């Protein structure tokens with residue numbers, strides 16, 4: 001599958017539910033349609049031209065959905081999943097225990113993720129630790145999922161590490177939190193890179209998917225850094241991102257307005273958890 005027009009009809013919504021049956025055992029923070037999209041991206045869009053990279057896999061939920069599609073299509077490459085693999089008591093109670101994991105001591109969830117991902121072990125490589133400290137030397141990346149851009153600094157670092165390996169005309173960047181009111185810097189960065197990507201899908205709740213259209217080189221990376229940009233310019237870029245996504249036909253005006261209003265009230269915030277209130 002190579003024609004970006006395919007995204008117009010949201011074909012992932014027609015995914016055979018059987019494809020996700022085994023992955024349903026792995027707890028996830030993803031919404032149902034996002035789960036369908038992940039499996040569709042690896043089973044239908046992907047052509048085995050590069051790796052799959054999952055930044056922020058938590059207990060393996062997103063990785064399992066990606067792996068289910070990857071296995072269904074018979075792909076041979078690897079899915080590289082990154083996380084610090086920690087969960088506090090609140091996350092354990094509200095996400096893990098609620099989705100069927102038996103209560104356990106401590107905060108480390110690496111062993112849990114390894115166990116949960118057993119059905120797809122041979123196609124997954126786990127990378128524990130801070131993602132911003134990692135390097136990438138595994139060649140082209142065909143599907144890049146970003147779900148760990150919780151601060152401007154870590155997002156900028158992840159972009160520097162992984163974006164140069166995207167394949168123009170082929171690679172998807174799945175921005176899981178693009179529409180989340182606590183992370184306006186994602187839309188700001190994709191606006192800075194507007195010459196290198198086109199938005200191809202909105203997947204509720206918060207995901208925007210982008211097709212890479214041009215090689216990410218040193219010039220692109222210089223453009224992409226949000227860290228050095230002052231608040232007023234960030235706000236302008238966020239407004240432009242709102243304009244671009246709505247003009248492209250996506251029904252995202254409400255969450256983008258919410259992001260803009262919230263960012264106006266919280267100048268200079270660089271970390272998701274420092275946004276105290278949604279406006």
Ligand SMILES: C[S@@+](CC[C@H](N)C(=O)[O-])C[C@H]1O[C@@H](n2cnc3c(N)ncnc32)[C@H](O)[C@@H]1O
Nearest residue numbers: 028029056057058061062083084130131147148
């Ligand atoms: C929203 S959760 C991901 C949910 C997951 N994709 C799923 O399907 O359930 C974000 C994850 O990113 C991880 N994370 C955030 N920032 C990180 C960083 N700088 N380095 C490593 N992991 C990070 C967190 O540990 C957390 O598990």
